[in-house]
Amino acid sequence: GENVEQHPSTLSVQEGDSAVIKCTYSDSASNYFPWYKQELGKGPQLIIDIRSNVGEKKDQRIAVTLNKTAKHFSLHITETQPEDSAVYFCAARQTLGRLYFGRGTQLTVWP
C-alpha cells in the first residue's frame, strides 16, 4: 500500500511569517493529494487539494506544489495568522478508494 511521510511534526512561526509543510509518498499510482486542517475536537476539514496533472495550485494565502518525479508535495501558508494554528495532515490516494494520511504537523502561530 501507500506510505505517506510528513515533516515537520511541529512548527512554530511568528504571525505574518510563512509556513511550509512537506510530504512524500511511495505509490506512483497515487494521483490525488489533499491537505486537511484539524482543530481541537473537530474532524479534519479539506483546505486545498491537487491532482497529478497539475504542478501547483493556489487559494489566497494557501498554495500546494507537487513534484511527481520525486513523489513529494508541499503546503505553503503565507502571512500566517493565529487562527491558522491547528494540526495539518497531508494525504494521498489513487482515483478511488481510501486516503492514506501522514502523521500530521502541529502548527502554532504566535501573535
Place this chain on the structure above:
Amino acid sequence: GAGVSQTPSNKVTEKGKYVELRCDPISGHTALYWYRQSLGQGPEFLIYFQGTGAADDSGLPNDRFFAVRPEGSVSTLKIQRTERGDSAVYLCASSLNGPRELFFGEGSRLTVL
C-alpha cells in the same frame, strides 16, 4: 443536516463490552468511510462503502470490528469485546461517487476503561 453527523460524540465503556457508533452521511453521498484516529496520529483507514456494499474492509484490525450500511445511507460501526487499545476517535467521512472530496464528521470519541 448539512454535514456528516456522528453519534455519540463521546462513549465511555468497560473492557469486554459491545459498542455501536453511528454515522449519518451527507444526503446523496454514495461513498462512506470509517477511520480511526489515535492521539497524535493521522487518521487510519478502517473500511469504505460504495452504496450498501463494503468496497474495501482491509483496514479493520480484527474480527471484533464490523460495519454495516444496509440502505446505502446511515452506517454503524460495531465493536465487540472492546479492549483498552480500541480507545480512539472514530471518524466517518462521505463523498459523492468518484474521486471527490471527503467530508468528515466530528468523530466519536471512544474510551475503554
